[in-house]
Amino acid sequence: MFKNVKTKKVLSIFLLAITAMIFSSVAFSVESLRGDSALDSDANKPKKHKVATVSGGIERNYKLQPPMIPHKIDKYRISIKNNGCMKCHSEKAYKKEKATRVGESHYIARDGTKLDHLSSRRYFCTQCHVSQTGDSPLVENTYEGI
Amino acid sequence: MGLFSKEGTLKVLLFGFILGVLFWGGFNTAMEATNQESFCISCHEMEENVYQEYTETIHYSNRTGVRATCPDCHVPKEWVHKIVRKIKASNELYHKMLGTIDTPEKFESKRLQLATNEWKRMLKTDSRECRNCHEFDSMDFDKQEERSADRHDEAIENGWTCIQCHKGIAHELPAGYDPADDTPGVEEEESDD
Numbered sequence: 001m002f003k004n005v006k007t008k009k010v011l012s013i014f015l016l017a018i019t020a021m022i023f024s025s026v027a028f029s030v031e032s033l034r035g036d037s038a039l040d041s042d043a044n045k046p047k048k049h050k051v052a053t054v055s056g057g058i059e060r061n062y063k064l065q066p067p068m069i070p071h072k073i074d075k076y077r078i079s080i081k082n083n084g085c086m087k088c089h090s091e092k093a094y095k096k097e098k099a100t101r102v103g104e105s106h107y108i109a110r111d112g113t114k115l116d117h118l119s120s121r122r123y124f125c126t127q128c129h130v131s132q133t134g135d136s137p138l139v140e141n142t143y144e145g146i
Numbered sequence: 147m148g149l150f151s152k153e154g155t156l157k158v159l160l161f162g163f164i165l166g167v168l169f170w171g172g173f174n175t176a177m178e179a180t181n182q183e184s185f186c187i188s189c190h191e192m193e194e195n196v197y198q199e200y201t202e203t204i205h206y207s208n209r210t211g212v213r214a215t216c217p218d219c220h221v222p223k224e225w226v227h228k229i230v231r232k233i234k235a236s237n238e239l240y241h242k243m244l245g246t247i248d249t250p251e252k253f254e255s256k257r258l259q260l261a262t263n264e265w266k267r268m269l270k271t272d273s274r275e276c277r278n279c280h281e282f283d284s285m286d287f288d289k290q291e292e293r294s295a296d297r298h299d300e301a302i303e304n305g306w307t308c309i310q311c312h313k314g315i316a317h318e319l320p321a322g323y324d325p326a327d328d329t330p331g332v333e334e335e336e337s338d339d
Contacts, residue, residue: 081318082321
């Protein structure tokens with residue numbers, strides 16, 4: 001059937017490799033992102049995560065970390081017209097609303113000049129500041145903050 | 147058998163009564179029809195701008211499934227106030243015909259004026275439409291966050307009304323408008339420093 005021994009040898013190695021692959025995949029069953037539920041059933045429903053409210057704010061984990069948001073933010077919108085966060089965190093309102101004031105650095109433009117409004121590169125608060133759900137980390141670790 | 151005979155008077159009265167019921171019923175039905183959300187958003191000016199913004203707020207969708215639709219906030223419940231508002235709304239029909247806000251750009255340029263109108267109306271009525279659902283008397287301050295409870299206490303003491311602080315909760319604020327500029331209590335605090 002085969003023209004020479006060499007072809008036969010290559011083919012048998014190939015077949016062996018495929019068999020090995022099939023067996024190994026059974027042995028270490030790979031789990032996909034959607035879990036190991038069958039294709040015709042629904043994926044496992046992920047747990048709900050509620051945004052945590054922490055009075056007094058959340059401690060920084062490292063120097064110069066943008067402080068995390070200790071409250072829900074779904075009511076506040078940041079658009080080209082308005083910045084909902086600034087309703088409480090602005091220079092004008094922070095005292096009355098007992099909120100954290102936006103840092104001085106946020107008023108400095110790229111060329112170093114001080115502005116009387118938020119610098120556009122700091123405008124989108126949630127690029128750096130995020131709310132937290134208070135869940136335990138997915139992977140255990142021993143990191144200690146400052 | 148003239149009109150002034152006893153029988154004639156009775157007939158006229160009966161006819162008038164039936165006509166009155168029909169007219170009154172028809173009038174109220176027509177007015178109620180203009181008090182539906184579907185009527186409000188039958189104009190694209192409302193449907194494309196303010197309605198879209200509202201669908202992303204808590205008054206549209208929330209934990210307990212209570213929804214406040216357009217007329218709940220923008221049309222008074224009591225009959226006399228409702229009629230007054232409805233008559234004033236005829237101006238809105240006039241501007242609909244003129245096409246004053248028939249593009250998003252036109253709407254945006256008028257937004258401050260439109261919003262100010264509504265803020266003034268609510269201020270004048272002590273936020274009557276808000277208070278159809280939100281009353282200080284029924285608020286449990288213990289269940290509120292400290293910040294909110296403190297501010298509400300202050301509001302009761304000073305006789306402030308909902309709209310003075312709660313602007314832009316169901317629709318976007320006009321561009322460049324800073325609510326801190328006329329939130330009561332904020333200005334005074336600043337001048338103390």
